[in-house]
Structure formats: structure tokens, C-alpha cells
Amino acid sequence: MRKTPLILGGMLAATLSLPVLAGEHQAKAEPWSPATLMQALQSMPKGDAARGQKLHEGQFCASCHGTKGESTTANWPSLVGQRAEYTYKMLLDYKSHRRAEDERGQLMTHVAQFLSEQDMADLAAFYAGQALPAMHGGKDNAVAEKLVRQGDPTRLVTPCAACHGLQGQGGVNETPALAGMTPEYFERTMKLYRDGQRHNDSMQAMRAFAKPLTDAEISALARYYASPASH
Incomplete structure (x- = not known):
């Protein structure tokens, strides 16, 4: 069941007020080079979509990204049908502080500290295993x-x-x-x-x-x- 805005707001506020976690003291990682990014993607564990679904539900991902990743809000991206490599990289970026561009990004840096690389691959497999939504395209555009x-x-x-x-x-x-x-x-x-x-x-x-x-x-x-x- 989706969280109500009041409950969700309290949960997010609590997350943002958490003390700095172990590992968050580290400096922002160096930007990716083609070689280091390729190595990271090649080292991505094989994802388990069923386990990813449980993580999606148990880690409150659904509260922001939708029941199956189909976000309908302005604040959060839709993840349903997203490429596994992209989702995995984004989670790595949040955990390593390569990405924290605003308050929403800073929230995700907190969330990512709880995820192992296997967790990230499992979540990525769950989202990638669903059909990509249709897009409007060039109609009158x-x-x-x-x-x-x-x-x-x-x-x-x-x-x-x-x-x-x-x-x-x-x-x-x-x-x-x-x-x-x-x-x-x-x-x-x-x-x-x-x-x-x-x-x-x-x-x-x-x-x-x-x-x-x-x-x-x-x-x-x-x-x-x-x-x-x-x-």
C-alpha cells in the first residue's frame, strides 16, 4: 500500500535527520573515467529480480518511485523498464557521493549507504524486468x-x-x-x-x-x- 503524504513526509524527514553513517565521512569519489566505469559495470553482480522486488517494497522505494517503479510525481524518476546498468550506476553514484545535486539527491545518498552492490543489482533487475512505458513522441512537437x-x-x-x-x-x-x-x-x-x-x-x-x-x-x-x- 502506498504511503500517505503525511507518513511519507515524516519518513523522509527522519531519514534526512539521521546521523552521518559510517562510510559517509569519505570524500566524494573521483569522477568516472571510461576505464573505471567499464570495470564497475563489468563487475556488476547478476541481479535477482524477485529479491529486488522485496527490497523495493521493504526499503520504502515504492513510497517515492511507485508500486513497481512507475513514478507519477514531479519529484522522483520513473524506474519501471529502466536499463539495469543505468540504475546500478546511479546507486553507485549516490553511495560514493558522485551524485548529490540537491535535497532529493542528498536523501538518496543516505538511502544508498544501506545497499550492497548485490542489493543494487537486484533492484536494477527488478525495474529492468518490466515493460518500458510508451512515450508521447513527436505529435504536434x-x-x-x-x-x-x-x-x-x-x-x-x-x-x-x-x-x-x-x-x-x-x-x-x-x-x-x-x-x-x-x-x-x-x-x-x-x-x-x-x-x-x-x-x-x-x-x-x-x-x-x-x-x-x-x-x-x-x-x-x-x-x-x-x-x-x-x-
């Missing part, structure tokens, strides 16, 4: 359609589909799926990359992509990848 399929060579903007696929299904390794992402979360994420507040993208690829984009273009992309139900 020529601005996003062009960015997704062609990019903008005049500003050195790479087509989104080159990395994330024509259907927003994600690419290789840690490249995430975008289909079905809540538009508010998508916009917040892109602006954090564009404004230099989020730094855990490998090789600074997303920061370079987002930097030339306007608010209107980011909003158009958010609508493009959002599920039809969001419109």
Missing part, C-alpha cells in the same frame, strides 16, 4: 522531433536518439531509457545538467548536450518522452 532525430549541428547538439534510441529505450551500458519519464523530473534533470549542478555524467556528455538548450526546448523534450497519460 516539431521542436523536440528535430532535436531527437537530427539534433542541431549549428550548436553542436547531438541527436538524442543517437544515444537514447528512437523510442527512448536507452542505449548501451549506462545510457538510460527516457520513455515514460515524468515531464517535471525530466525538466529538472536537464536544467541541472545545463546549469552545471549535476556532475555524474560520464565524460560530461549530458552537460555538453544540455548547455545550449533553452527552457522551451527542454520542456518540448520533456513532453516528447513523457507517457501519453501525462498530456
Whole structure:
């Protein structure tokens, strides 16, 4: 059963007020290099989706990310159908303090301290084992359609589909799926990359992509990848 906002708010406040955990005294880890990231992904344990579901329920993941990872709020990303490598990397980033860009990210750094690498792989397998939501696409959205399929060579903007696929299904390794992402979360994420507040993208690829984009273009992309139900 989903937590009520009052209960959830109290739980999150309690989590944020926890004393610093063992391991959180460590300095922020060095940014990923292609070699260190590849090694981490190659070392990812084999995930157990059934155990991941139990963790999802027992660790209160469902309170923020939805019963099966299908977030419907502006605050948290949808995880259902997400690539396992991406989810695993994000949890590693939170645990190692590579990612803590705002209060929500700081909450996740606390949560990740309780997770082993096997736990992370199991959660990733649970989310990846479900169908990726449909996305709205380019219907009446020529601005996003062009960015997704062609990019903008005049500003050195790479087509989104080159990395994330024509259907927003994600690419290789840690490249995430975008289909079905809540538009508010998508916009917040892109602006954090564009404004230099989020730094855990490998090789600074997303920061370079987002930097030339306007608010209107980011909003158009958010609508493009959002599920039809969001419109």
C-alpha cells in the first residue's frame, strides 16, 4: 500500500535527520573515467529480480518511485523498464557521493549507504524486468522531433536518439531509457545538467548536450518522452 503524504513526509524527514553513517565521512569519489566505469559495470553482480522486488517494497522505494517503479510525481524518476546498468550506476553514484545535486539527491545518498552492490543489482533487475512505458513522441512537437532525430549541428547538439534510441529505450551500458519519464523530473534533470549542478555524467556528455538548450526546448523534450497519460 502506498504511503500517505503525511507518513511519507515524516519518513523522509527522519531519514534526512539521521546521523552521518559510517562510510559517509569519505570524500566524494573521483569522477568516472571510461576505464573505471567499464570495470564497475563489468563487475556488476547478476541481479535477482524477485529479491529486488522485496527490497523495493521493504526499503520504502515504492513510497517515492511507485508500486513497481512507475513514478507519477514531479519529484522522483520513473524506474519501471529502466536499463539495469543505468540504475546500478546511479546507486553507485549516490553511495560514493558522485551524485548529490540537491535535497532529493542528498536523501538518496543516505538511502544508498544501506545497499550492497548485490542489493543494487537486484533492484536494477527488478525495474529492468518490466515493460518500458510508451512515450508521447513527436505529435504536434516539431521542436523536440528535430532535436531527437537530427539534433542541431549549428550548436553542436547531438541527436538524442543517437544515444537514447528512437523510442527512448536507452542505449548501451549506462545510457538510460527516457520513455515514460515524468515531464517535471525530466525538466529538472536537464536544467541541472545545463546549469552545471549535476556532475555524474560520464565524460560530461549530458552537460555538453544540455548547455545550449533553452527552457522551451527542454520542456518540448520533456513532453516528447513523457507517457501519453501525462498530456
